[in-house]
Amino acid sequence: MILVTLMAVALAVQANPTPAVPHENAAVVVTSADFTSHTAAFTAFVDETATMPEAERVRLFRARFNALFPGFYQPHGRTEAEYDATVAAALIGFPAIREKYTAASDAFAQAFTTGQTRFLKTFPDYELNMPVYLVHSLGQMDGGSRTINGRNVMIFGADVIAKIHDETTIAPFLDHELFHLYHATWFPDCDALWCSLWQEGMAVYVASRMNPGASERQLLLTIPEPLPAAVNPRLREAMCLAHAKFDATEQADYAPFFFGRPSGGPFPPRFGYYLGYLLAxxxxxxxPLTEMAHMPPAMVRPLLEKAIAEYGACPPPAKG
Known part of the structure; x- marks a missing residue:
């Protein structure tokens, strides 16, 4: 059962609650110096508006939750109608995940604290340098950093955590996400595909090193299907495809490697995570691991190209 074992050792966040939104029936926001949870506010909203017509319910959600967490609950590239449909689906579907969502929410604060303690044993110079939020992400994410209204924040989605994580995956998952925070000090975001190969590959590799014997599932290499089994028979081809797109910056080139949705390409969604892991x-x-983590982009690129070349010569790029 999702996070039930973890809940046995989890503690509630210790903080003085403050109102989540300016509404008399609003839930409270649980906060600490670096952690804010908006998950109870979502549950309270679902209960409060259960009998409301869908269009009005969605309108009220958008108004209230954009005030609660300005900048996050926005379409972000989708049309207004598409985003309204996403909100409606999350509200309608919530009863099916409510128990697991609540368990994930209740367990998360202590799990995150424990995760940071573990991470410091491997990377003693780690320091949390941005606020952390736990939310219902409307199916967007289990975790990741975002720039919201010009501010870098770490966001975890209790809804997606509830669906895809359990007590066996939560530690490697947190190791993965904490490494991204740590890694950014030496390897800032860049648009080229090779940068993501390194960033995501290193995060998977670090999780594997911090959790010896971790399974492909624990390393998130089975979402949406087992990546090694799909990629290994054509590994050289996959590596050559990555090399051909090495400097690509367009989303159309990036998406087949790292997005979770089908792209129509020759390999499964997210196969770039596996390629990056193998290269790392x-x-x-x-x-040593710390030396790898501290390498700047200028040092990383030639090492990635050399590692790809070890899988075999790639055909010359097509002309025209």
């Missing part, structure tokens, strides 16, 4: 693993045979 290969480079990891030549240097």
């Amino acid at each position: 693993q290969k480079i990891g045979t030549t240097m």
Whole structure:
């Protein structure tokens, strides 16, 4: 059962609650110096508006939750109608995940604290440098950093955590996400595809090193299907495809490697995570983990190209 075992050791966040939104029936926001949870506000809204017509319910949700967490509950590239449909689906579907969502929410604060303690043992110079939010993400994410209204924040989605994580995956998942925060100090975001190969590959590799014997599922390499089984028979082809797109910056090039939705390409969604992991693993045979984490982009790129070349020569790029 999702996070039930973890809940046995979880503690509530210790903080003085403050009103979530300016509404007499609003839930409270649980906060600490670096952690804010808006998950109870979503549950309270679902209960409060259960009999409301859908269009009015969605309108009220958008008004109230944009005030609660300004900048997050926005279409972000979708049309207004598409976003309204996303909100409606999340509200209608909530009863089916409510128990697991509540368990994930209740367990998360202590799990995150424990995760940071573990992470410091591997990377003693780690420091949390942005606020952390736990929300109902409307199906967007289990975790990741975002820039919201010009501010860098870490966001975890209790709804997606409830669907895809359990007590066996939560530690590697947090190791993965905490590494992204840590890694950004030395390897800032860049648009080229090779940058994401390194960033995501390193995060998977670090999770594997911090959790010896972790399964493909624990390393999130089975979403939406087992990536190694799908990629390994054509591994050289996959690596050459990555090399051909090495400097690509367009979303159309990036999406097949790292997005979770089908792209119509020759490999399954998110296969770039697996390629990046294999490349980081290969480079990891030549240097300590901390040294890898501290490498700037100028050092990383040639090492990635060399590692890809070890899988075999790639055909020359097509002309025209």
